[in-house]
Amino acid sequence: MSKPKIITIKDIARKFNCSPSTVSRALKDHPSINVYTRKHIQEYAQKLGYQPNRVSLSLLNKKTYNVGVIVPNITGYFNAAILDGIQTILEPQGYTVSIFQTKEFYEPEVSYIDNLLANRVDGIFASVSSETKDYSHFQRVLAQQVPLILFDRDCEIEAPTVRVDHYSGAVMAVEHLIQMGCKRIAHLKGPEGLSVTQERLTAYLDVLEKHGLDIREEYILPTGFRTFKGAYPTKKLLTLPEPPDGIFAVNDNIAMAAMHVIREHGLTVPDDIAVIGFDDEPHAAYCFPTLSTIKQPTVDLGKEVAMLFLQQVQAESVAIAKQEIVLPSELVIRNSSLKKR
């Protein structure tokens, strides 16, 4: 009744009046064990549903086959898809992936890292939170020779990084709005202090300048990444003496919120205001108007992360160089930006 009875190698040994080592060898078909006893032991183990205790193996081999992923959030398509990519590669290799959400806070990021190290994970993959300014917890990872791969968000740590080319993606987005005839393009730019935000902003500024368009402070507003964070800044844009005729939003969530607010204001997308997002979330093709956006290779990004990790594992050396893999993004034109001229 209250006998947890998890079968161990010793239980089997007792049954066969042999030593644990014999059982161990028999179970892995070691040729030096009598074919007969080998069979018997295997069958018995099978029957009892014996499973080798991975915890003891981890201790023995100093290898846990566990990796940890730290992301700001999983309740959004972007990071969830990256995780998907990571798991696609790593699970067939026998790794277990644990996932942690910082919610963009610094404190949990630090404690997750320390927990992961205490758990002796074989690798840590992280997308740094927007609040993080100090990177010493990541230095600790490197100091313990644990492979560290960063993704999506860039920072000043000497570790391999996989990210999307936000700059050229943003350039495509803004160029597209200009081609569609927009003269007054606003930018809902995302949270302050993130490389992502910064790169896209720079692209936005560069393109406006290149085309001789005015850069207006009041057209550049910070937002969050989540849908409801897009409403208020958009309202501010619309009540400006001269509202924009195009909006480049930091992501599809914000773009959807913007379209919603524009509609409520009695204006039309794209004719009054064209809108373009970033990410190409699954519903971008189904909302109204269908949302133009920049498609990021999210799943591939996750796969790259996983593969960089496997490389380090195979090389048996931890990369502390600032290797950077930059994946291209892609312009997806839908109706939210197609102005009838």
Add this chain to the structure above:
Amino acid sequence: MSKPKIITIKDIARKFNCSPSTVSRALKDHPSINVYTRKHIQEYAQKLGYQPNRVSLSLLNKKTYNVGVIVPNITGYFNAAILDGIQTILEPQGYTVSIFQTKEFYEPEVSYIDNLLANRVDGIFASVSSETKDYSHFQRVLAQQVPLILFDRDCEIEAPTVRVDHYSGAVMAVEHLIQMGCKRIAHLKGPEGLSVTQERLTAYLDVLEKHGLDIREEYILPTGFRTFKGAYPTKKLLTLPEPPDGIFAVNDNIAMAAMHVIREHGLTVPDDIAVIGFDDEPHAAYCFPTLSTIKQPTVDLGKEVAMLFLQQVQAESVAIAKQEIVLPSELVIRNSSLKKR
């Protein structure tokens, strides 16, 4: 250079010419250790960044503080929010949560379970895949006395289950459409063979019957859960000799796809066809028209799962009774169902 140098208790013992046990005690402030050496050891450990190896503790204590969650998908708001709830409760208790996606397939579900058991997790939480017909892998969990909590999707396993009251949610949805004047209500019902699908379908049928409305086979179409799975069935509905004037969709994704297709067909939501979804995803309030839906207490569901688990841990006994927690859902009326009569 290539010295992984992870500090162990032995390293510290050597440094102080004392035994590992002394270090162990010193580090946990055991009163029997000389206050002086205690301090010294603690400081030294601190300086070197010593972290107790949780793997060895897991082996010793037969408790890993790891739990596994198996879900069909995380690239959607629903399950991601549940995970959120689980982690909110369990992380402060020192648990690490690993997440696995079955993608609605049976095979990975089985192998995830076996891996989890081999890893000696302290608990397993699962939302069974739509493909799963055989439950012996879950029986194995119970047999090993590992706490098992099921959620969202019901099945015939003698384990505690936490789910939302889909039936009454669906009743609210369909009743609402009827109140809005819909006479020909279609149901995009989700994948076959899931309790979720079945419960909602039953509610749909019951409500139609109660109101004396015809039940038409051609109005009941299976879909998936993901957005793009909603387009084709909706097209089929629209090309019917007598298309519906209301659609109850299995979730918000499918509802959004439906609205998209309706629009492309030159019809209007809600005037030609009212639409209601299920889940209340974050963008439901921002799409066009804003989507009426049934709000599920996702985060709370996750929290309930975690708390049921903690109860079992504290009781030191595994529940194999069919305890069921059913959380209420809530009707959220927005524009997609508000017909102007």
Add this chain to the structure above:
DNA sequence: TTGTAAGCGTTATCAT
């Protein structure tokens, strides 16, 4: 062909 023993890192028990 099989058994013995040491070890992975830590702690609890029982000495000293």
Add this chain to the structure above:
DNA sequence: ATGATAACGCTTACAA
């Protein structure tokens, strides 16, 4: 106040 030892489950030289 501290040390020695065994134990958690398993593997692998090394013996026999």
